[in-house]
Amino acid sequence: MKQDSYRFHAKLYDRFYEPAAHRLRTVGLNLYPPRENLSILDVGCGTGTQLALYQKAGCKLVGIDLSPAMLTIAQQKLGPSAELHLLDASHMPFDDALFDLVTMVLVLHEMPVLLRSAVLLECKRVVKAHGRIMLMDYHFGPYPLPRGWLWKVLVTLMEVSAGWEHFMNYRDFIARQGLDGLIKQHHLSIYKSFIFESGVAAVYLVKTWQER
Numbered sequence: 001m002k003q004d005s006y007r008f009h010a011k012l013y014d015r016f017y018e019p020a021a022h023r024l025r026t027v028g029l030n031l032y033p034p035r036e037n038l039s040i041l042d043v044g045c046g047t048g049t050q051l052a053l054y055q056k057a058g059c060k061l062v063g064i065d066l067s068p069a070m071l072t073i074a075q076q077k078l079g080p081s082a083e084l085h086l087l088d089a090s091h092m093p094f095d096d097a098l099f100d101l102v103t104m105v106l107v108l109h110e111m112p113v114l115l116r117s118a119v120l121l122e123c124k125r126v127v128k129a130h131g132r133i134m135l136m137d138y139h140f141g142p143y144p145l146p147r148g149w150l151w152k153v154l155v156t157l158m159e160v161s162a163g164w165e166h167f168m169n170y171r172d173f174i175a176r177q178g179l180d181g182l183i184k185q186h187h188l189s190i191y192k193s194f195i196f197e198s199g200v201a202a203v204y205l206v207k208t209w210q211e212r
Contacts (some may be wrong), residue, residue: 010069013047020158021049021106023196024136027203029053031192032101032134041099043089043123044107048074051082062099064089090118094126102127103134108182109159109173110166116173120186124208132191132205138170139195139202140178151198179204 006013028050034057042050045063047070055061061082065071071084078084087093102123108116123133143152159170176182183190183206192205 004067004069006067006070010047010067010073013070013073014049018047018049021136024105024201024203025050025053027194028103028105028134028136028205031194031203031205032132034059038100039098041094041102041126043102043104043119044110045074045084046070046105048077048082048084050103050105051078055081062094064092090115090122092122092126096125097128097131098126100128100131101134102131103136105136107137108135108179109137109170110162112169113172113176116182117185120182124186124188127208129208132207133188135179135183135204135206137179137202138174139200140174140180141199143199144197148198148200151200155200178202 034054036058038059040054040059040061042063045051045065048063051061051063063074063082064085064087068086071086075084127133138155143149159167179202188206190204191207195202
């Protein structure tokens with residue numbers, strides 16, 4: 001089995017990395033507020049913070065991740081109300097059209113290009129016909145001076161610190177216009193969106209192209 005790349009970071013993740021994602025999650029919550037009995041799938045759920053936002057409303061929570069260490073913390077955080085799985089997101093064992101909302105927070109930029117597409121195809125398969133896919137990730141700019149470039153430098157340093165392969169996947173993601181490129185490639189339609197003033201991050205709530 002492949003070694004867990006987050007085995008050393010899992011216990012520190014919420015303290016050192018989660019603050020960078022907090023505003024993304026807040027925007028996402030406003031774009032798609034929780035409602036009772038919604039079925040939520042978080043792909044790359046990490047320590048369970050995204051699912052926790054929908055827990056109090058009585059949503060059905062399902063999360064998948066490739067890190068046993070992260071899933072252990074997520075289970076401690078969410079308790080028995082969440083169904084968590086150690087799974088590859090490109091081959092999910094879920095029925096078609098099962099979830100009202102599928103979320104991915106700062107996940108796609110970590111993946112090689114072919115895996116990104118495979119995962120997004122799976123997300124399209126498991127979301128309901130009138131459901132939504134919420135994508136939160138880095139944006140390709142423009143980066144206004146000075147704040148945008150300061151954030152861009154900070155993000156670049158964070159990605160370099162995660163390892164060379166991780167950084168090269170991030171660079172490829174940005175070069176392909178990030179989420180915008182993936183949405184166009186996979187014939188998804190933007191329902192709601194928010195691009196941060198710094199230009200470094202975006203939140204897209206999308207629906208399948210076929211929906212009228």
